[in-house]
Amino acid sequence: MLPTPSTSHVPYARVYEPAEDSFLLLDTLSAPSETAFLATRFPITTTPNPLSPTPTPTTTTPSLSPSPTPLILEIGPGSGVVLAFLTAHAHTLFSRRDVLTLGIDVNRFACAATRETVRRAVRDDALPLEVGAEAASGAGVGVGAGLGTGAGYHLGTAQGDLVGAVRAGSVDVLVFNPPYVPTPELPSMYQQGGEGEGGGQATTTTTTAAAYEEDSRLLALSYAGGRDGMEITDRLIEALPEVLSSRGVAYLLLCAQNKPEEVKGRIRGLEGGLWQAETVGTSGKQAGWEKLQIVRIWRE
Amino acid sequence: MKVLTLNFLTCAVKSCKSSSDSFPLHPKDAELVSDDVELNPQLLVNLLPRIDWNALRTTSTELGFPQLPEQPPTPEELQADEKMLKDLHTLLMETEMNEGKLVCGNCSHEYAVREGIANFLLPSHLV
Numbered sequence: 001m002l003p004t005p006s007t008s009h010v011p012y013a014r015v016y017e018p019a020e021d022s023f024l025l026l027d028t029l030s031a032p033s034e035t036a037f038l039a040t041r042f043p044i045t046t047t048p049n050p051l052s053p054t055p056t057p058t059t060t061t062p063s064l065s066p067s068p069t070p071l072i073l074e075i076g077p078g079s080g081v082v083l084a085f086l087t088a089h090a091h092t093l094f095s096r097r098d099v100l101t102l103g104i105d106v107n108r109f110a111c112a113a114t115r116e117t118v119r120r121a122v123r124d125d126a127l128p129l130e131v132g133a134e135a136a137s138g139a140g141v142g143v144g145a146g147l148g149t150g151a152g153y154h155l156g157t158a159q160g161d162l163v164g165a166v167r168a169g170s171v172d173v174l175v176f177n178p179p180y181v182p183t184p185e186l187p188s189m190y191q192q193g194g195e196g197e198g199g200g201q202a203t204t205t206t207t208t209a210a211a212y213e214e215d216s217r218l219l220a221l222s223y224a225g226g227r228d229g230m231e232i233t234d235r236l237i238e239a240l241p242e243v244l245s246s247r248g249v250a251y252l253l254l255c256a257q258n259k260p261e262e263v264k265g266r267i268r269g270l271e272g273g274l275w276q277a278e279t280v281g282t283s284g285k286q287a288g289w290e291k292l293q294i295v296r297i298w299r300e
Numbered sequence: 301m302k303v304l305t306l307n308f309l310t311c312a313v314k315s316c317k318s319s320s321d322s323f324p325l326h327p328k329d330a331e332l333v334s335d336d337v338e339l340n341p342q343l344l345v346n347l348l349p350r351i352d353w354n355a356l357r358t359t360s361t362e363l364g365f366p367q368l369p370e371q372p373p374t375p376e377e378l379q380a381d382e383k384m385l386k387d388l389h390t391l392l393m394e395t396e397m398n399e400g401k402l403v404c405g406n407c408s409h410e411y412a413v414r415e416g417i418a419n420f421l422l423p424s425h426l427v
Contacts, residue, residue: 066375069346071308098343102305104420111417153343153393155308156301160420164312165411167323170350189421 002030002092005084005121010113014215016078016222020283021177021253021292025082028281028294029175029251030093037296039095041247042070042172070099070172071245072152075162075236077103078222080114082175083154084121090152099152104160106189107218111157122151161189162236163243171243174250176236179222182229182257187220229258237263240297241271250297256286260293267297274299301416303332304392306359307351311404312411312420321405324355327362328410330400337393344388345375356392365391 004026007018028034045067074083083103091097103114158165163174191214225232233252240250254260260279267277277297284291306324316322353372360368366387378384401410402418409426412419 066345066349068350069343071350098340098346100304102308106421108417108419112415115416153337155305156396156416158301158305158309158418158420160312160418161422164422165309165420167308167310168317170308190424 002026002085002089003124005081005088005117006124007079007081007113007117009116009120010079011109012079014218015107015110015113016219018079018081021180021255022079022081024281024283024292024294025175025177025251025253026085027283029082029086030089031281034280034296035093035095038093038173038249041249041298042094042096043067044096044098067096070094070096071170072099072101072173072175073163073166073171074101074103074114074175076105076110076177076179076222077114077157078105078107078110078177080110080117080157082177083114084117086173086175087118087152087154088121088125089150091150094152097150097152100155101152102155103157104163104166105157106159106161106221108159109218110222111159114157115154118154122154125151162232163239166243168242169245172245172248174240174244174248176233176250177253178233178236179220179225180229180233180253180255180258181223181225183220183224183226185224186226186231187217187224189221192217225258229255230263233258233263234266237267237270240267244299246299248298251280252295252297253292254295255292260295264295267295272299276300301397301413301418302393303359303363303395303397304347304351306397306402307355309402309418309420311407311409312422313404313407313409313426316404316406319406322407324352324359325402325404325411327359327397328401328403330363330413331398332363333396333398333416334390334394335396337389339385339389339393341379341385344385344392345378347392348372348375348378360391363391363395365395 072086077083080103083101086093087101090099105111105114244250254263264277268275277295279293280296281294309325311322311325357368373381373384396416397413398416400413402413403410
């Protein structure tokens with residue numbers, strides 16, 4: 001088991017607290033089937049990593065032939081627990097540590113929280129392990145444990161609406177734990193009573209009631225998904241053909257009310273005709289139904 | 301937000317997507333901070349094929365960094381050129397934009413960057 005990043009500093013009154021869905025993403029992305037898939041998808045064709053547990057013997061002189069660095073984007077990272085996990089354990093998860101990670105969240109507090117969660121997780125990765133702490137688990141110990149050498153590179157976080165500000169064709173791994181709960185309506189992306197014109201200073205909330213309203217709006221943004229809980233997710237799915245690179249992969253979390261089989265069908269019908277969508281992780285069986293699942297989306 | 305990020309971001313206004321002027325966004329009144337990151341030559345070599353070099357040259361010049369060569373180095377050239385490695389490392393991996401604005405060259409919309417976090421939420425009349 002790889003350590004779960006600490007999120008004790010995150011203000012849970014206005015930022016989604018890691019829950020079953022977050023942990024399902026961590027479990028799925030660190031499962032052997034997914035790390036094997038990602039290693040094949042983003043092969044490093046270069047110098048064997050000296051930190052690799054079993055460096056492949058090579059007779060040729062190592063050379064730095066390029067293998068394009070993957071860009072990992074999480075939409076709606078919230079507390080940052082998933083993005084921090086991906087960044088801190090990059091070498092274990094992607095079989096390479098030259099990965100870039102970026103987070104985009106509609107909630108500015110989540111952007112700040114994510115940046116801090118990633119910073120702490122990368123720092124903790126660099127701390128020497130306590131003697132014997134993970135000795136028994138053997139292979140579970142991160143590569144370079146105690147040396148802090150397994151972490152990737154965090155670009156930062158930005159406030160925004162899904163992938164609207166992301167350059168076409170640039171994302172190699174996209175992770176989205178969406179607002180998936182069916183709700184009668186969607187919360188506003190803008191602060192109520194504030195100027196809300198994306199860019200100015202946040203309006204100072206003067207009353208406790210107003211502050212509570214604002215916190216409720218921010219939390220609602222993290223879970224409220226409108227019709228079938230799919231209104232936000234459908235917008236992201238429609239943007240995938242443009243934003244993913246040709247080797248790009250997306251991991252999307254769905255709940256049973258999202259009608260996941262229909263969603264997978266829609267994805268397979270996206271423009272281009274080569275789209276694959278498979279369930280690669282599930283949790284929370286209820287009456288024979290998987291409550292949550294992770295769908296991997298890619299082009300063959 | 302690392303300067304490298306500007307190579308992956310563009311104006312969020314839909315009608316700007318088709319304009320080459322919307323990328324890269326232009327830093328304005330930028331306050332930069334520097335972060336210590338260990339130099340990783342392999343990372344820089346692997347970054348080359350996925351960087352838009354012309355955009356990076358623009359960003360570099362606009363932020364007051366030394367002008368980058370017109371053509372990107374080959375992996376071999378980069379590997380052998382310690383100064384180039386170091387300069388690119390400083391610009392891409394160690395320099396962060398902490399305050400200022402990012403301006404679209406097409407629609408002139410200004411995205412604020414505060415405490416290192418850029419805000420790409422559009423005002424409702426631009427959505």
